[in-house]
Amino acid sequence: MTGDEQHIMRAYDRDLEAIQAMIIKMGGLVEDAIMNGTASLVNRDTELAEKVRAADKSVDDLEELINEEAARTIALRAPVSTDLRIILSVIKIAGSLERVGDYAKNIAKRTSVLAEMRPISGSDGTLKRMAREVQTMLKDTLDAFVRRDEALARDVINRDQDVDQMYNALFREFLTFMMEDPRNITACMHLHFIAKNVERMGDLVTNMAEQIVYLTTGSRPDENRPKGDRTAFMDGVD
């Protein structure tokens, strides 16, 4: 390898490092959004909700920046094989992160609506646990990305079932509350909606983890994972 080639390689590695650092930063912001969005809702904290909404702008901006940097790197360095796979994976992961951020923002947005409704006993705790599980899954996914850790990514994929089970439990709870007292219907419809958002965040994090398995192994995780729609509505369907 000539000195020039080494020099170019290093510049390329720096580009990749920079893009991956942006993903980690974006991921951290989205982790915060998940926790703060849920906390604002559970504590009926409209001020925190407003912060979550404002922070989502930074997440969106970072996605755009990552897309631009990724395109610039491809144009400038013409990467192939693994390097190209990394960049294309980064674009996909950034896209999924942006959507998770959106869901978190939507949860925060409901804070003021929920504040005016009858509290539904018990559901807040389960919602918080679900959100914490998704946040941990996201944290582990980002770690798996940085360390190219296939086993950790696969672990995240498996844990999505726990989130789905929590969702199922909540769904049945809401149904019961609504049947018991029609005055619970409106609040339960909101809470059901929020629970479904958290469950979908789990799906998106799982997609990211699958992308990391692909990144580290070059092939998609096996297709046996029962995807997405493994929720209460489906009892007796699958």
Add this chain to the structure above:
Amino acid sequence: MTGDEQHIMRAYDRDLEAIQAMIIKMGGLVEDAIMNGTASLVNRDTELAEKVRAADKSVDDLEELINEEAARTIALRAPVSTDLRIILSVIKIAGSLERVGDYAKNIAKRTSVLAEMRPISGSDGTLKRMAREVQTMLKDTLDAFVRRDEALARDVINRDQDVDQMYNALFREFLTFMMEDPRNITACMHLHFIAKNVERMGDLVTNMAEQIVYLTTGSRPDENRPKGDRTAFMDGVD
């Protein structure tokens, strides 16, 4: 330009054409999935529902093929500027199409559950109209992609509001039905879920249309579009 360069250019154009043809094929399959998924549900046609579920496999396979071909083209042709933007847009559009297909499949999956429940008068018609509107939006988005038609893409973006309004109307209807008679609660929860899925398909098609505006103009559509969460839950929030 030398003869060799011309030869290479033509090969590159052929690659691009091939990838775009795959997007159109994938889009057609997803259009079918939207209509057949909704039809299976409305007509409680479990046989058609099964076809929709089976067809989703082809959609997933096409996405993977498009991703591979896109990566191959980047590695082989090292495209820059507009050409690169086309390829990266194609990857994003394929990703959104795959998700729309998933939602359509999920709707089809609920056919057998709904078949066992009390019919909720009127809601089927609105659901069908919503799905038809989303299908038309998708068709126009694919046309806008092929013709690089910015105006048509912007028109699609605007029409997403109609879908949101239909969703809002349905949401209020479901709430009323549930309050009137608790025996409607379970069926209405399912139907609400389905309506929300159709509304989300509209959001994803809108994302694709925004990607086409970006593709044709090089800049993102203005940020004033009230995104995603413009639904009944949000009355009085935004």
